[in-house]
Each structure stands twice: as C-alpha cells, then as structure tokens.
Amino acid sequence: MARLVEVTELILRDGHQSLMATRMALEDMVPVCEDLDNAGYWSVECWGGATFDACIRFLNEDPWERLRTFRRLMPKTRLQMLLRGQNLLGYRHYEDGVVERFVEKAAQNGMDVFRVFDALNDMRNLRTALRAVKKTGKHAQGTICYTVSPVHSVGDFIEMAEQLVDFGCDSICIKDMAALLKPQPAYDLVKGIKQACGEDVLVHVHTHATTGVTMVSLMKAIEAGADIVDTSISALSLGPGHNPTESLVEMLEGTPYRTRLDLEKILKVRDHFKKIRPRYAEFLSDITGVETEIFRSQIPGGMISNMESQLKQQGAGDRVREVLEEVPRVREDAGFPPLVTPSSQIVGTQAVFNVLMGRYKVLTGEFADLMLGYYGNTLGVKNAEVVTKAVAHAKKDPITCRPADLLKPEWEQLRGQALSLQGCNGSDEDVLTFAMFPQVAPKFFSTRDQGPKNLGKDPAAKPAAPAPPSAPAAAGPVHYNITLNGKTHKVTVSPVA
Amino acid sequence: MARLVEVTELILRDGHQSLMATRMALEDMVPVCEDLDNAGYWSVECWGGATFDACIRFLNEDPWERLRTFRRLMPKTRLQMLLRGQNLLGYRHYEDGVVERFVEKAAQNGMDVFRVFDALNDMRNLRTALRAVKKTGKHAQGTICYTVSPVHSVGDFIEMAEQLVDFGCDSICIKDMAALLKPQPAYDLVKGIKQACGEDVLVHVHTHATTGVTMVSLMKAIEAGADIVDTSISALSLGPGHNPTESLVEMLEGTPYRTRLDLEKILKVRDHFKKIRPRYAEFLSDITGVETEIFRSQIPGGMISNMESQLKQQGAGDRVREVLEEVPRVREDAGFPPLVTPSSQIVGTQAVFNVLMGRYKVLTGEFADLMLGYYGNTLGVKNAEVVTKAVAHAKKDPITCRPADLLKPEWEQLRGQALSLQGCNGSDEDVLTFAMFPQVAPKFFSTRDQGPKNLGKDPAAKPAAPAPPSAPAAAGPVHYNITLNGKTHKVTVSPVA
Numbered sequence: 001m002a003r004l005v006e007v008t009e010l011i012l013r014d015g016h017q018s019l020m021a022t023r024m025a026l027e028d029m030v031p032v033c034e035d036l037d038n039a040g041y042w043s044v045e046c047w048g049g050a051t052f053d054a055c056i057r058f059l060n061e062d063p064w065e066r067l068r069t070f071r072r073l074m075p076k077t078r079l080q081m082l083l084r085g086q087n088l089l090g091y092r093h094y095e096d097g098v099v100e101r102f103v104e105k106a107a108q109n110g111m112d113v114f115r116v117f118d119a120l121n122d123m124r125n126l127r128t129a130l131r132a133v134k135k136t137g138k139h140a141q142g143t144i145c146y147t148v149s150p151v152h153s154v155g156d157f158i159e160m161a162e163q164l165v166d167f168g169c170d171s172i173c174i175k176d177m178a179a180l181l182k183p184q185p186a187y188d189l190v191k192g193i194k195q196a197c198g199e200d201v202l203v204h205v206h207t208h209a210t211t212g213v214t215m216v217s218l219m220k221a222i223e224a225g226a227d228i229v230d231t232s233i234s235a236l237s238l239g240p241g242h243n244p245t246e247s248l249v250e251m252l253e254g255t256p257y258r259t260r261l262d263l264e265k266i267l268k269v270r271d272h273f274k275k276i277r278p279r280y281a282e283f284l285s286d287i288t289g290v291e292t293e294i295f296r297s298q299i300p301g302g303m304i305s306n307m308e309s310q311l312k313q314q315g316a317g318d319r320v321r322e323v324l325e326e327v328p329r330v331r332e333d334a335g336f337p338p339l340v341t342p343s344s345q346i347v348g349t350q351a352v353f354n355v356l357m358g359r360y361k362v363l364t365g366e367f368a369d370l371m372l373g374y375y376g377n378t379l380g381v382k383n384a385e386v387v388t389k390a391v392a393h394a395k396k397d398p399i400t401c402r403p404a405d406l407l408k409p410e411w412e413q414l415r416g417q418a419l420s421l422q423g424c425n426g427s428d429e430d431v432l433t434f435a436m437f438p439q440v441a442p443k444f445f446s447t448r449d450q451g452p453k454n455l456g457k458d459p460a461a462k463p464a465a466p467a468p469p470s471a472p473a474a475a476g477p478v479h480y481n482i483t484l485n486g487k488t489h490k491v492t493v494s495p496v497a
Numbered sequence: 498m499a500r501l502v503e504v505t506e507l508i509l510r511d512g513h514q515s516l517m518a519t520r521m522a523l524e525d526m527v528p529v530c531e532d533l534d535n536a537g538y539w540s541v542e543c544w545g546g547a548t549f550d551a552c553i554r555f556l557n558e559d560p561w562e563r564l565r566t567f568r569r570l571m572p573k574t575r576l577q578m579l580l581r582g583q584n585l586l587g588y589r590h591y592e593d594g595v596v597e598r599f600v601e602k603a604a605q606n607g608m609d610v611f612r613v614f615d616a617l618n619d620m621r622n623l624r625t626a627l628r629a630v631k632k633t634g635k636h637a638q639g640t641i642c643y644t645v646s647p648v649h650s651v652g653d654f655i656e657m658a659e660q661l662v663d664f665g666c667d668s669i670c671i672k673d674m675a676a677l678l679k680p681q682p683a684y685d686l687v688k689g690i691k692q693a694c695g696e697d698v699l700v701h702v703h704t705h706a707t708t709g710v711t712m713v714s715l716m717k718a719i720e721a722g723a724d725i726v727d728t729s730i731s732a733l734s735l736g737p738g739h740n741p742t743e744s745l746v747e748m749l750e751g752t753p754y755r756t757r758l759d760l761e762k763i764l765k766v767r768d769h770f771k772k773i774r775p776r777y778a779e780f781l782s783d784i785t786g787v788e789t790e791i792f793r794s795q796i797p798g799g800m801i802s803n804m805e806s807q808l809k810q811q812g813a814g815d816r817v818r819e820v821l822e823e824v825p826r827v828r829e830d831a832g833f834p835p836l837v838t839p840s841s842q843i844v845g846t847q848a849v850f851n852v853l854m855g856r857y858k859v860l861t862g863e864f865a866d867l868m869l870g871y872y873g874n875t876l877g878v879k880n881a882e883v884v885t886k887a888v889a890h891a892k893k894d895p896i897t898c899r900p901a902d903l904l905k906p907e908w909e910q911l912r913g914q915a916l917s918l919q920g921c922n923g924s925d926e927d928v929l930t931f932a933m934f935p936q937v938a939p940k941f942f943s944t945r946d947q948g949p950k951n952l953g954k955d956p957a958a959k960p961a962a963p964a965p966p967s968a969p970a971a972a973g974p975v976h977y978n979i980t981l982n983g984k985t986h987k988v989t990v991s992p993v994a
Contacts, residue, residue, distance in 0.1 A: 182747065182748060183716065183748055183751075183752065184751035184752045185751060188751075211744060212712065212731070212740070212741045212748075213712070213744050213747050215712055216712055216716045216748050219680065219713045219716065219717075220716075234709070234786050234787050234788075235786070238785075238786055238787070244709045244786070244787045244789070246709070246787070246789040247708060247710050247787050247789055249789075250679065250708060250709075250710050250789050250792055251680055251709075251710040251713050253681065254679060254680075254681035254682060254685075255680065255681045288735075288786075289731050289735055289741070289785075290734070290735070290741045290743070290744050292731070292741070292743040292744055292747050292760075293764070295747055
C-alpha cells in the first residue's frame with residue numbers, strides 16, 4: 001500500500017496572491033468551495049497578510065466575514081492561514097497581548113491551521129503566536145523560511161526545526177517562498193528533520209514554481225518522508241505561483257506514494273478559475289515561464305517588480321541592474337536575512353537608496369531597525385560599520401533581546417482608537433483590523449456598508465484595441481483651463497460620442 | 498565525482514515547432530549558434546519534418562541550406578534530426594532506395610545524429626533508415642514512441658529497445674511526444690532497458706512539459722541511468738513545449754549527477770529568444786500552463802487544436818467534446834497506435850468523420866490503410882469489423898509484411914518529375930525536397946530566388962496599453978462640443994498638467 005501524502009490547496013490565498021496581485025473577490029471563490037471541501041485536501045489555505053490587506057484596501061470586503069464564509073462553506077476541511085509571527089498580518093512587531101487576541105479571534109472565526117513564520121527565522125518571534133495557537137487547541141505549524149547564503153546550511157535549518165518541536169508545534173513547515181529549494185537540499189532537509197525530530201513529526205513543504213525545479217523538489221521531499229505538500233490548481237499555477245495540484249496527483253501514480261485527492265472535483269474547480277482568470281487580466285503576472293537567475297541573485301520575482309516600480313517613480317528606471325547587484329551586498333551587511341515580507345521590502349528599498357544616493361548615505365528607518373536588531377536576530381553577523389551608521393541615524397542602541405519584550409501593552413489604546421472611527425462596529429475583530437492596517441482601516445470602516453467590490457472585468461467589455469490617441473479615454477468629467485476668445489475659463493468637460 | 502548527464506538542446510527544432518508553429522526563420526537563429534556551439538551540449542536538434550515543411554511552405558528557405566548553415570556555425574557540436582523512419586520527413590512510405598539516398602545526403606550536408614522513429618513502433622519501419630545511417634558512419638538512434646494503453650507495458654518497450662540494439666543502434670531514445678511519461682514508468686523503463694540491453698547502451702530521454710510532471714520524470718530517468726536528456730532553453734519552453742534547459746542544470750546541483758553546460762552562454766541564448774519570441778506572437782501557442790487531461794484522453798494538445806480547426810471548418814465547432822471521446826475508441830479499433838505524426842492525424846480525422854457522419858460510415862483512405870497494415874503493425878489487435886469495412890472501402894487486402902516491401906524503386910521517376918520543375922537546381926537535395934513535399938516543392942523551387950521570408954513582426958507596431966480612465970491620454974489637441982453659458986462651441990482643447 002502506497003504511503004499517503006496529504007495536500008494543502010493554495011489557490012484561495014497564495015495562488016491568486018502570487019499570480020493576480022491578491023485581487024480575487026470572495027464572490028469568485030464561493031462557487032468552488034463545496035468541491036474544494038469534498039476533494040480530500042488536508043487543508044485549504046485561504047487567509048494571510050496580503051489577502052487581509054487587499055480585502056480592506058481594494059475590495060471593500062470584511063476579511064473576517066470572508067473567513068466566516070469559508071468556514072461555513074467548507075465544514076469538512078481544515079482552513080489554513082499564514083501568520084507573520086509577532087508581526088501578525090502587519091509590518092511591525094505587536095505586543096504579546098495583541099498577538100494572543102488575534103490568534104484567539106482567528107480561531108473563533110474558523111481558522112484551523114496557523115502557519116507561523118518570522119522573516120528573519122528568529123524563533124523567538126514565533127513563540128507567542130505558537131503558544132497562543134496551542135491554547136486555542138488549533139494546529140500550530142512552526143515555519144522555517146528557506147534561503148540560500150554562505151551562512152545557511154541544512155544543519156541550521158534542522159536546528160530550527162528542533163526548536164520548533166520544543167515549542168510544541170504540531171507540524172514543521174519548510175517555506176520556500178522564492179523557489180530556491182532544489183531537489184537535493186529538499187531531500188536532505190526533510191530527511192534531516194525526520195531524523196533529528198522523529199519520524200512522527202509532520203513535515204509540510206511549501207514551494208513556488210518560479211525556477212522550474214521545485215516539482216522535482218516536492219518529489220524528493222516526499223521520498224524523504226514529507227507528509228504534506230502545497231500546490232495550487234493549474235488555472236492559477238506556475239510562473240511566480242506554485243506547482244499544479246493535478247500534476248502532483250498524476251506524478252505519484254505508480255510510485256510508493258499517493259494522495260487522496262479527487263481529480264474530478266479538482267478539474268471542476270480548475271474549469272471555474274480558468275473562466276475567472278481572464279477577468280483579472282490587468283492584475284495578472286507577466287511571468288509565465290521560468291526564471292532561474294533567482295538562484296544567483298536570491299531576489300524573488302515579486303521583489304524585483306517592486307524595486308522596478310520604486311526606481312521608475314524616481315525617474316531611475318534604467319538603474320535596475322545596479323540595484324539587483326546591490327541587493328546581495330545589503331543582504332550580506334544585514335546578516336543574510338531570508339528575503340520575505342517584510343525583510344525583502346526593507347533590504348530592497350535600502351538597495352534602491354544606496355544606488356540612488358550613495359551607499360548608506362541615507363538609511364530608511366526600517367533598515368536601521370533591522371541593523372539594530374529591532375526585527376530580531378539574523379543567522380549571519382552584521383556589518384559593524386553599517387550598524388554604527390544605523391545607531392547614528394536612529395539615535396538608539398542595538399538590542400539583542402526579543403524585540404516584543406520592549407513593547408508595552410497596547411490593546412486598550414488600539415481599541416480606543418478603533419472605536420473612535422466612523423463605521424467601526426466595536427468588535428475585537430474590527431480593533432484587530434485597525435491594529436493591522438491603521439492607514440487603511442478607517443476608510444474601510446466608513447465604506448463597509450457599500451458592500452464588496454469585484455475588480456474582475458468581463459473580458460468582453462475590454463476594448464479589443466486601445467483607443468486611438470485622438471480619442472481621450474475619460475470616463476467621467478475632466479477639468480480643463482480653456483482659453484476661448486482670449487479669455488481663460490475653468491471648465492468641466494464630458495467628451496461627446 | 499558526480500556522473501555526467503548529457504543534454505540535447507531542442508530550441509532550434511522541437512522548441513519552436515511546439516510553441517510557435519515551426520515558423521522561426523534561420524535568420525533569427527544564426528546569432529545564437531556560436532553560444533550554443535560553445536555551451537557544452539551533446540547535440541543540438543535542428544532539423545525534422547515540420548521544420549523542413551515550414552521552410553519551403555512558409556519561409557521560402559531552402560532546408561538544406563539551413564542545415565549547411567548550422568554545420569558551418571556549430572562546428573563543435575553534434576547536429577541532430579528527427580526522421581520518421583520509412584516516411585522520412587513525409588507522410589507516406591518511401592521505397593528503400595529513397596530512404597538511403599535521403600540519409601546519405603543529410604549526412605553529407607552535415608547531420609550527425611539521426612533519431613529514427615515509427616509512429617506505430619513497428620521496428621521493421623526503422624531498419625532501412627538505421628542501416629543507412631550506420632553506413633554513413635553517423636550516429637543511429639533507434640526510437641521508441643512512448644504511449645499508454647491497455648496493451649502497452651514497460652516490458653513491451655524494453656523488448657523494442659532490445660530489437661533496436663540488435664539493429665546496431667548507437668543509442669536508444671524514449672520519445673514522449675505527449676508528456677505522458679510519468680516519473681515511475683520513466684525510472685522503470687530506463688532501468689529495464691539498461692538491465693536488458695547492458696549498462697553501456699546509451700539511453701536518451703525526450704519528453705514534453707504539457708502535463709507538468711515530466712521534469713520529475715527526467716530526474717527519475719537520470720536516477721535510473723539515462724545518459725542524455727532533451728530540454729529547451731526557457732525562452733521557448735513549457736506549455737506544449739519542453740522542460741527548460743536552465744532548470745535542468747540547476748535541478749542537478751548537489752545530486753550525484755551533473756551536466757557540463759555553461760549557464761552563462763545559455764542565458765545569452767535565452768536573452769536572444771526572449772526578444773525574438775514576441776515577434777512571432779501570432780503563431781504562439783495559447784497554452785502556457787499545464788494540461789493533465791491528456792492522461793485520460795491520450796490526445797496530445799497539438800492534435801486537439803488540429804481537430805478543433807477541422808470541426809470549425811465543417812461548422813461543427815460545438816462537437817469537440819464528442820470527438821475527444823471518439824478518439825480513444827478509434828485508437829482502440831486501430832490496435833492502440835501511439836498518437837504521433839502521422840497516426841495522430843489519421844486517427845483524429847477519422848474520429849471527426851465518425852462524429853459528423855456516423856461511426857465508420859465514411860473512411861479516409863489513410864485510415865483504411867492504417868487498418869489494413871499499410872503503415873505497419875500495431876501492438877494491439879485491430880477491430881475485425883472495421884478491418885472488413887476498410888477492405889471494402891480501399892478494395893485491397895490487409896497486409897502483414899513490411900509495407901515498404903511492396904514498393905518499387907522510385908528514385909528515377911521522382912528525379913524526372915523534380916527536374917522538370919521550374920527552378921529545380923538538379924541536385925539530389927532538390928529531388929528529395931520534391932519527394933518529401935510534392936505539393937509544396939514546385940512553388941518553392943519557382944520562388945526560391947526571392948530569398949527567405951521572416952514572418953516575425955516588430956511588436957513595437959503593437960499599440961501600448963490603454964490609458965487609465967481618469968486621465969485622458971490625449972497627446973495632442975482634442976476636439977469637443979462645449980456648452981458654456983447656454984451656448985455650444987466647437988472647441989479645441991489641450992489638457993493642462
């Protein structure tokens with residue numbers, strides 16, 4: 001009898017996050033929930049920082065309501081989320097009380113599996129969240145961010161796994177967010193974790209497809225004993241996304257491994273998203289092929305496009321190559337953090353500054369904090385000269401303690417601020433929404449009544465060819481200064497057909 | 498020391514054949530030949546039936562001149578071609594003398610490796626071509642077309658390999674033209690061939706990427722001892738094409754296997770074809786993702802699009818699904834031939850006829866020939882009722898001999914016909930061009946003087962993206978009707994910043 005390999009479906013979170021800028025509306029997911037629920041997944045990943053953010057920023061959708069909807073529509077299957085450790089779904093460290101409250105509320109609203117990671121792999125940043133998950137009785141998954149650097153070895157990752165097991169994690173995730181995990185390290189890592197932590201410790205492998213090698217890495221991970229793997233149904237797979245679920249099922253035929261997935265149901269889901277995908281054409285990733293240069297630069301594809309747009313805004317779009325060469329240097333100076341939210345943004349932005357204004361002439365506040373330990377420890381040693389600059393810039397000393405130990409209880413203050421906002425419903429969920437995204441939540445609360453927006457567009461409505469330059473594309477009225485008979489008027493104009 | 502795995506580069510033949518309808522002009526390949534020649538490939542595939550056909554049909558390019566150009570520009574690397582056994586590059590059986598002449602001329606013009614296959618896997622159809630290759634001293638590669646059916650087992654394919662070794666082949670190719678080769682059979686097949694034929698028999702594995710599993714199959718084939726694998730540089734890879742060359746190189750890092758490819762040179766070639774690819778946008782395959790339903794239907798992607806266009810021409814575009822269900826039935830009736838040129842066309846067209854006119858109410862001449870053994874033997878037993886219908890239709894008896902045994906010497910006649918054509922230069926090469934494509938060659942000979950056509954189009958001619966709705970994109974003045982103080986004016990307006 002072949003060994004059962006379980007599968008986590010990513011299409012409702014990381015799938016559309018990686019391929020269509022997280023813009024998919026709940027409305028477009030609802031029709032497939034029943035099939036997903038009956039397809040035989042170990043879990044369905046459906047919630048995380050970017051989906052939460054996109055809900056309130058772009059979709060006028062309450063992310064908590066989205067979660068409750070999934071819970072209602074998928075009663076049989078574990079719901080899974082991605083949690084940035086002490087950062088929760090935001091970009092800063094939260095005080096422990098907020099972390100505990102968030103986990104408790106997420107569990108109450110229906111979350112089953114909490115995949116908890118820290119961008120720097122500082123295990124101290126996972127502890128509060130993992131402990132909070134354990135307290136709710138839900139599944140606490142401790143995560144190792146996989147990266148490649150001169151200071152990272154398979155042994156280091158195995159040691160992290162051992163710490164996570166000591167924390168009482170229900171499973172260990174190897175998170176390969178940049179498609180850097182090659183087949184042999186995948187095998188060695190899973191094998192090593194099983195040997196060090198025990199064969200019964202569940203190992204869950206997350207990879208992206210970008211480099212074209214990670215389907216093989218999944219196979220080798222399975223051969224080494226991986227229990228659960230992540231894939232995304234083909235309609236939203238490959239490129240910067242993930243390996244296709246259907247291919248994984250087929251790949252195992254005849255091997256000593258099997259899934260329990262029902263391909264008929266998965267193909268129905270595939271057909272649905274095949275129809276939905278073109279409606280989000282404007283958000284779709286341009287990348288459909290593979291990109292192996294990531295192995296040299298260590299820079300994930302999404303990070304490159306972010307930096308490109310930053311450079312263009314500064315009128316320096318031609319300096320991308322310099323920035324790409326600067327990133328590995330900045331990363332080395334910062335002690336070789338893995339590049340994943342938020343470290344990828346912090347290192348990337350500093351690299352842009354270095355190229356535009358001279359190396360470390362200007363430090364961003366976030367980069368100074370990173371250098372001074374305010375995000376946690378890195379595996380590599382930091383460049384002492386740059387640390388000195390960071391001290392001067394930030395006017396504070398480096399720390400070695402767990403960053404959240406410096407924070408004071410903040411729940412009551414957050415609650416006070418949230419409750420003062422128009423449209424806040426007074427629930428803990430709303431306070432948490434505000435706590436995560438204080439810039440965005442106020443507007444969301446005030447417009448929530450208007451109901452969700454679906455940014456998908458009927459491709460039939462898409463103009464076949466762009467309008468010729470002589471016909472302005474103004475949809476509504478436009479304001480002009482018009483000089484008529486020598487006199488200038490401020491005029492509002494609507495184009496005629 | 499890791500074992501060396503050699504690589505054949507497909508981008509100059511099957512890569513653009515699978516992804517851009519074989520339309521790439523020699524002119525667009527010339528700039529990369531030096532880098533390909535120095536990159537460390539075992540061979541570069543660059544010639545075959547479809548490329549030969551496209552040269553004279555669409556590109557007004559002499560395929561023999563293309564071959565000589567490759568030879569001149571890639572002096573260090575083996576040039577490889579795909580040869581349809583007794584069909585050569587055409588769609589019918591040629592008499593042995595023509596086969597021998599073709600091989601001799603291809604070798605003289607610079608071909609090194611002849612990958613010889615038969616669509617039905619009737620090994621008798623390979624013998625003359627393989628013998629002719631051996632006579633030239635070039636590399637004779639015997640090929641097994643991989644397929645899946647109730648009558649095909651790994652053992653059958655191993656037996657075919659043994660026959661090919663008995664023929665004196667220099668290597669054995671497992672040709673997976675429909676991306677059906679899953680990891681476990683890939684392993685079993687290579688292992689089985691090595692065990693049955695000897696470890697020193699070179700095994701070469703060709704797969705397509707369509708189903709998303711074959712990169713893993715290449716890994717398992719390598720683990721089983723495969724000596725050479727086929728890939729295509731990423732700029733023309735995936736979808737109905739092949740696994741990316743760069744990914745294969747990276748995949749092997751840290752394993753007990755290695756290639757000798759120079760990634761720097763390959764990335765230069767990648768950059769070139771990344772620029773060239775959009776110029777052929779109108780010919781590009783729509784498929785960029787994976788398609789796993791092929792495992793159910795056994796119908797290769799290219800065949801589906803062919804049948805769709807046949808059905809549309811008949812105004813029956815809505816009956817694709819019926820045809821897709823009919824194909825496996827027709828294939829079973831025909832004794833489960835692999836589906837590859839020309840059997841894929843023959844079976845597909847008959848399935849279309851069956852749906853449109855009733856099952857076997859009308860037989861194509863080619864399908865009758867297939868049923869009567871005029872293409873060779875199949876592994877499965879044919880449906881006797883359909884054979885009876887074929888006898889009645891074709892007014893000839895079934896045969897069991899090698900089909901070419903029935904043919905009379907035809908070289909002199911072909912030569913006479915070719916030499917009578919305007920523009921024929923009298924060479925054996927021209928006679929062979931005529932022999933392969935008698936419908937197309939006359940026009941080509943008469944227009945050859947005009948030189949090659951490049952069907953690529955400058956994408957700069959493509960209009961840029963439409964302007965956002967709130968900001969009119971008017972570059973110059975725009976004309977409006979404006980009502981101001983109750984009076985309508987025709988006004989020319991320039992937007993202000």
